[in-house]
Amino acid sequence: MSALRIPILKLQNYLLISIQIDLDDQTAIQFQEDLLNKIHKSGATGVVIDLTSVDIVDSFIAKVLGDVVTMSDLMGAKVVLTGIQPAVAMTLIDLGIHLQDVQTALDLEQGLIKLRQELED
Amino acid sequence: MDFKPCVNIRKEWDIVGARQLGREKAKEIGFGTVDQARIATAISELARNIYLYAGTGKICFEIVDDFEHKGLQIIAVDEGPGIRDISQVMEDGYTTSGGLGAGLPGVKRLMDHFDIISEVGEGTEIRASKWVR
Numbered sequence: 001m002s003a004l005r006i007p008i009l010k011l012q013n014y015l016l017i018s019i020q021i022d023l024d025d026q027t028a029i030q031f032q033e034d035l036l037n038k039i040h041k042s043g044a045t046g047v048v049i050d051l052t053s054v055d056i057v058d059s060f061i062a063k064v065l066g067d068v069v070t071m072s073d074l075m076g077a078k079v080v081l082t083g084i085q086p087a088v089a090m091t092l093i094d095l096g097i098h099l100q101d102v103q104t105a106l107d108l109e110q111g112l113i114k115l116r117q118e119l120e121d
Numbered sequence: 122m123d124f125k126p127c128v129n130i131r132k133e134w135d136i137v138g139a140r141q142l143g144r145e146k147a148k149e150i151g152f153g154t155v156d157q158a159r160i161a162t163a164i165s166e167l168a169r170n171i172y173l174y175a176g177t178g179k180i181c182f183e184i185v186d187d188f189e190h191k192g193l194q195i196i197a198v199d200e201g202p203g204i205r206d207i208s209q210v211m212e213d214g215y216t217t218s219g220g221l222g223a224g225l226p227g228v229k230r231l232m233d234h235f236d237i238i239s240e241v242g243e244g245t246e247i248r249a250s251k252w253v254r
């Protein structure tokens with residue numbers, strides 16, 4: 001079975017992703033690969049991943065997201081996660097996952113503002 | 122206590138199928154959004170462990186409704202390699218697969234009751250329940 005592809009949009013120097021599906025492991029890994037390739041090709045300096053529609057993040061998805069942030073950072077792109085649902089935030093705490101070094105914002109718009117502030121100073 | 126459907130875990134996608142069915146059951150029983158997410162997450166962790174460490178197995182659901190409790194019990198069963206040291210796998214961060222090692226201790230915190238029986242060479246059975254408040 002082949003993985004679904006999550007669309008990655010480019011807006012100036014930023015990449016925008018809105019995850020709209022229940023992520024299975026293969027799709028999550030494919031997304032990780034696609035995003036890193038896209039950062040490489042486009043030279044993007046910032047990435048916003050919007051999780052508004054995601055109603056579950058288990059330890060595997062959390063690991064993939066955390067790795068995406070670290071790897072993007074290595075490649076010179078800052079990542080902001082946006083729209084994390086309250087229920088998802090609470091289950092992450094129960095799992096003992098703190099995503100400490102990860103930037104977050106309320107929604108896509110706030111995420112873009114955060115990136116702009118970070119990258120301009 | 123009679124209704125007891127099971128989801129076979131054979132391929133990776135069954136992890137998603139199991140947690141979606143579990144969430145539906147949780148919603149029907151009357152759990153709120155946060156507990157639905159807790160239950161779905163716990164199922165996802167148990168189903169992935171079956172897939173990764175035992176290859177195949179099943180996740181069954183049992184609705185509990187007696188004098189004391191109303192809720193949902195998840196039963197994860199496999200005939201995989203079993204677990205030698207249960208207290209070790211219940212430690213945060215312990216993993217044999219390069220994961221986060223957050224699954225089993227996480228399930229215990231996500232749910233209200235957690236029980237694990239395992240025999241090396243025989244398999245593993247985990248029961249985890251959540252009560253409606």
Ligand SMILES: Nc1ncnc2c1ncn2[C@@H]1O[C@H](COP(=O)(O)OP(=O)(O)O)[C@@H](O)[C@H]1O
Nearest residue numbers: 170174203210216217220221222223224225245
């Ligand atoms: N059903 C199972 N059968 C055999 N071993 C298991 C099973 N579930 C978990 N384990 C063992 O327990 C460890 C911890 O599991 P878990 O807390 O889910 O963390 P992770 O899956 O990230 O390693 C696993 O790495 C594995 O060695």
Ligand SMILES: [Mg+2]
Nearest residue numbers: 166170224225
């Ligand atoms: Mg696990």
